[in-house]
Amino acid sequence: MEQIEAAMNAKYLSKILKTPVEKVTVTFGSNPGDNYMCVIYGLEAELASGEKKNLVIKAYPNQPARQQMLEMSNIFLKEFVVYDFWIPAFKKIQGSQGSIKLSVPPYLDGAAIDNTKTTEESRAEPKVDKSNEEFRLENFLLMEDIRLSGFKMANRLKGLDAHHCRLVLTELGKFHALEMMDSFKPVMESLMSASDKMVGESFGTDSDIYIHYKKFAENDTVETMRIFLEYQLYDMDNIESFLRVKTEFPANFEKGPWLTTCHGDCWVNNFLFRYNEDGSKPEEVCLLDFQLMREACPTTDLAYFIYTSVDGPTRTKHLKDFLKLYHDTFAATCDQLGVETMPGFNYESLLIRFRQAKIFGMMISLPLLFAVLKNPEKAEDLDTLELDNVGDIFAKGMNLNDENFLLRHRLSEVIQELYDDGVF
DSSP states (O other), X not given: OHHHHHHSOHHHHHHHHTSOEEEEXXXXXXXXXXXXXXXXXXXXXXXXXXXXXXXXXXXXXXXXXXXXXXXXXXXXXXXXXXXXXXXXXXXXXXXXXXXXXXXXXXXXXXXXXXTTSOTTXXXXXXXXXXXXXXXXXXXXXXXXXXXXXXXXXXXXXTOOOHHHHHHHHHHHHHHHHTOOXXXXXXXXXXXXXXXXXXXXHHHOTTSHHXXXXXXXXTSOHHHHHHHHHHHTTTOHHHHHTXXXXXXXXXXXOXXXXXXXXXXXXXXXXXXXXXXXXXXXXEEEEEEOOOTTOEEEOXXXXXXXXXXXXXXXXXXXXXXXXXXXXXHHHHHHXXXXXXXXXXXXXXXXXXXXXXXHHHHHHHHHHHHHHHHHTSOGGGOXXXXXXXXXXXXXXXXXXXXXXXXXXXXXXXXXXXXXXXXXXXXX
């Protein structure tokens, strides 16, 4: 907190906001259980005019193991580049009359270190403010606080309903039209073991569901995820080999790669929603956290979102409608931008590729559902953990011995659905 207060002082914010600032108050903006790798702070700037301006700063955590993970993955730099270059470049290309509006928080300033280079080569100093030389954060993102305009998190324990899902899928359709993953093998193995136990208890160890699931889970899960992310781009036959019930491809089906810019971390806490006056229905969504943005097949984002943030009944009832909405939005946005869609892009092809992506949806939902459905009262404060292995942060936070019946239920829904669909 002291570093944030020192860097985000009145002199610095006066220059950023282009108006005199008299006082700055810093508060914590995230809580244990939000499962953010970085730390969020709220800033209230009291202007000389008497008005107040509310901002949010995303910064490095104080906990050494979390810092180590960020430095190993270099993901903070990636998000800085998204806000500082990628989004402004898109806006510049569109011009002042751009018809495609990305729903992201308004960005004000930031900095990031490239951890692939030595300290001497690059202790990144973008936009160095000479009037604020006393202290400058090395890694931060400064944005307007859209929570003050009504945006807030949805209840991650409930799962998103159809109204929330339609907003997210519409936004992803636009995002994908605009044209990496580190895993910890020991953690994945323990997660597979824990989920194996839950599936056995839920369906019985003699059931076909459990037998097929256990056979799938005995594979090298991390390697399977790597193969999926790499080969779905170029070799659909390789991915098809993972499916228990093979796909019947239409005669005119194009197996060429679908490549686009993907968000990479599409789970419920990375979306903020603004609701109608009585709070009964979401009307707008804002995308957050671009640290895992990568080039991949768009179905990886779709499966990531649908299997981590949506419950079974909602998926069963609305899945095809959700995919049709995504398809129509993506196609319409490409048309607005005057660009071609992906090779052979149509609704039927999307259904086929999404079925393959269900493999990824299941594998990514295993670690994330442990975190998403964690009881907030039992959530670990990641800043208090002192662990040498950064992978242990996740294992500790998930607390595999916790009797979480909601987790058991949601996991069973995913397993049942994918078994019925012949995925494993």
